[in-house]
Amino acid sequence: MKPPLTELDIKTSDSGFYEGFTKHVTITAKVLIGALIVWAVAFPEQAGAFLSNINSFILAFFNVWYIYAIALFLLTCLILAAIPSSGKLKLGLEHEKPEFGNFSWFSMMFGAGIGIGMLTFATAEPLYHFASNPSTIQGMTDESAANNVRSAYQYSFLHWGLGAWGAYALAGLGLAFFSYRRGLPLTIRSSLTPLFGSSMEGKWGHVVDVVAVVATVLGVAQTLGFGVEQFIAGLERIGFGGWLTRPDGEGGTTSTTLGIMFALMIIMGASTLSALSGVGKGIKWLSNINMGLSFFLLTFFVIFGSTFFGLSALFVGIWDYLVSLPAMMFTVWDAEAPGTEGELGAWQSSWSVFYWAWWIAFAPFVGLFLARISKGRTIREYVLGALIVPSLMCFVWFALVGGTAIDLELNGNAGGAITGAGQEDQLFAMLAVMLQPTLAWIFSVIVVVLLLTYLVTSADSAVLIINTINAAGDEGPKARPHIIFWGAALALVVGSLLIGGGLSAVQTAMVIGALPFSAVMVLMCFALFKAIWRDHRRQKQGIPVVYETATPAE
Template sequence: MALKPPLMDLPIKTADGGFYGGFTKHVTISAKLLVAALVLWAMIFPKRSSTFLSGINETILASFGFWYIYATAFFLILCLALAIWPASGRLKLGLTDEKPEFSNFSWFSMMFGAGIGIGMLTFATAEPMYHFAKNPATIQMLTEPSSLGNVRAAYIWSFTHWGFAAWAAYAIVGLSLGYCSYRRGLPLTIRSGLTPLFGKWMSGLLGHVVDVVAVVATVLGVSQTLGFGVEQLISGLSRIGVGDWLYTTAADGTRSSSTAGIIAALLVIMGASTLSALSGVGKGIKWLSNINMGLSFFVLAFFIIFGSTLFGLQALLVGMWDYLVSIPGNLFNVWSKNGTPVGDALAGWQGDWTIFYWAWWIAFAPFVGLFLARISRGRTVREYVLGAVIVPSIMCFVWFALVGGTAIDLELSGKAAGAIAGAGQESQLFAMLGVMLSPDLAWAMSVVVVVLLLTYLVTSADSAVLIINTINAAGDEGPKARVHILFWGAALALVVGGLIVAGGLGAIKTAMVIGALPFSLVMVLMGIALIKGIVHDGLREKHGIATTTESESTSD
């Protein structure tokens, strides 16, 4: 069969004027109705919705857990292969003479802030602490919980969940979109990444479905991140003395975030993020990203100077080695319930942690992937993979080793006396500061952490709103139709607030795992489409067939 030129024109019908002028009505209205239905259902029938979602979640974990594991392994292998393979590694996400729009620092800052910034403030302390107490090694009685001998196992899993696989999920979406949009001139929207497989079919109903799935997955993935961030923000505000109204106390003495506290936190976050989204990527988002990156380095420097630095550096170096050695096994390993206490416990642990994380990264991928493509135009595939997979992973490792290592060392030495381990995951960072510092200094550092957390929350939320708007507008990157930006800002706040009220963070987690499943199929197809596109373009070039909009115009 003779090679044909690649598809370089993907017409997507948008409204000519009116309220939805410039937007794809099928995508925008469908996504709004689905998200609105979820919010109303969760708020009107909180118990029923929570029970129903939990049932679906259990079915997915039992039947599709293996799919999340193997899909994530595919993303990582493909990213590394494309970077290493000379023919693909030197390809530009753009035309031959294009230069990157953003400096390396701004590029990395925006990428990191949108991708994992919030989660690190919660989990850099909480995850090593949790796996220090329980992980597959302790379940199999290979190590003793909360002991020095369990530190290495704790870091294997912390690095597994926040390392290369997480960023590869984001990177594969960005690679696919950057390749198809900036080399072939297709719209910067999710459906474009599937054109090497489905061609002009992506202009119609099939493309609309793909973009709707991407928008809903984005809303749920970002809601999970914002949910964690809101809980930690409330904890931080309480620590610095904002007021007791942030929490409610149940009859059994347990505390939880109050409805008033959740509403207040969401109003601040979504108000600031919506204003930032209205200003676009090059202004508000870039400015906030540079601020939170600077504050991140300040907090990290604090732990290098005042934390358990030697312990942390040992955890970093040994943990990275253990992690690299463990990748072939952990990347493909699937534990299934087999009726034994150990087998069932391992399957339950993997569902609560590894599969939850893989679903989280997948649900987050349409947002972060499209955002990475948007800010990475002009970079080579090899440069992109290095900057979007390897470097941010190492940054995560440093944070987890120095911050989490300090918490573990304080517990091992007895200085913490259980104050860190006994705190909720949203409070452990603040509890650690209370152990390390005098009350006044702990208060001052808590203020810094609260400000950093707020900038990360705003950066993630405003980037998400902008990306959702871009998908709905068939790839139009301009911050037009402000009322739609306001809608999605309010929608994110309502999804987070509604699901927290319905069933706490567990309800958001459940909805997110469910929403990630259909988009995981889209991502696998995007990876296959990317392989086909690169291989066929190589053949086209050998036969003198145009492969980019640049070469097409030159040949004319």
């Protein structure tokens, strides 16, 4: 057998504005994202209608693809971690140790991957499924009743548990394995070299990286869109004035154009400054603040929330989730079928398929970031850390925070104040029900600060990841104009889509952008199995399976 491929010559510019960057990838990605921004700003109605039609087509014909793809990603990670020979392989050379301690490692991957959604959906999603989920559709439980709590958590955990982190872990594993063991560039195309070899140096490799950049921008835009809406709701709660929102004509409120612009200026300005400082400074510092404030807020709900109700929901919910996970991961309902089958299919498209697309779009960003901070760890350590710890953190948040909201509605103390609030305002509404006005204001300020740090962490990490892909995997310092460009591009994508069509426009663009990258990730699964299997055979023949490097100093 031949030694594995340990060199991938991706041409980058030697001088000029794009020095150190792959022009084909960088310029193409900028043109595509720029065209989307101009289109959304200049022709908002036309863009919205066109994107909506494509989104409907994808949800109708690719729902099976998304569901089985996520199942494949999770199974790939679990199998590689479980097999003794592959699980003990180090993501790096044998002498290399992890760069970050466990606390910083967990903090960074949790903050980058889930943080914003946790603040928005820890309250909103259990409440929604408490009112409606497949069990209520099939008549097995009652809407907004005590017998529906277990089902609410079963489906909440489905969307924020192992499936989500399986997608992230797979992308990170593919990148880390081929970069830190083979010495290949830390970019998406390197993970497909076992299948396509040195052809990844050329145009097809460029296509893979462009797809990854576009998916990253749209996936992060989706996350930032939810965060911006909640950030604006929080600012209004703590007294920044009614100019941030306006009535939506349906009894609720929506963010004003000025409110969106104001929020994005704060978030993207801070994130660009953090991105300029790099992973080891600004991002690490903000991630540790995130984790500290998160534990403080969680402790508050443990002490003053519906603790017994929440803990019961946590343990019973985890049991229900694990027992039903195989069926939930592989069951596909037809949205076009009549009756109950169609209702179940419509629910699955709106929730599960949407989430799977979101996690796939987010995977190149979180995956590359996970790879960047996981060098020196074994595959088993990496997979278990990336799957179990963040999933459990999400489960705890959903159970204690969302459980308190459900309990307050069940016992009548909330009087519909929480369920009647918009998705972005439900956490603040719950604090207002639980606490007297002054304390509610103080804790609302804490949530707003925490939300801002999560938004900044996600945005600045995304900017660094995008530039790493554009620079053919170079993790070194990037030119300031490119950092500023992608920071501004993220703000403009979020702002133009939110202003033109609201969150639904951002969601639609994200689902479309996730589809091509999902194919890349499926190929990544087969590439990993092939590479590890062939490395096992190479080792039996005494052929080196890691790239050569200088011996470390004694």
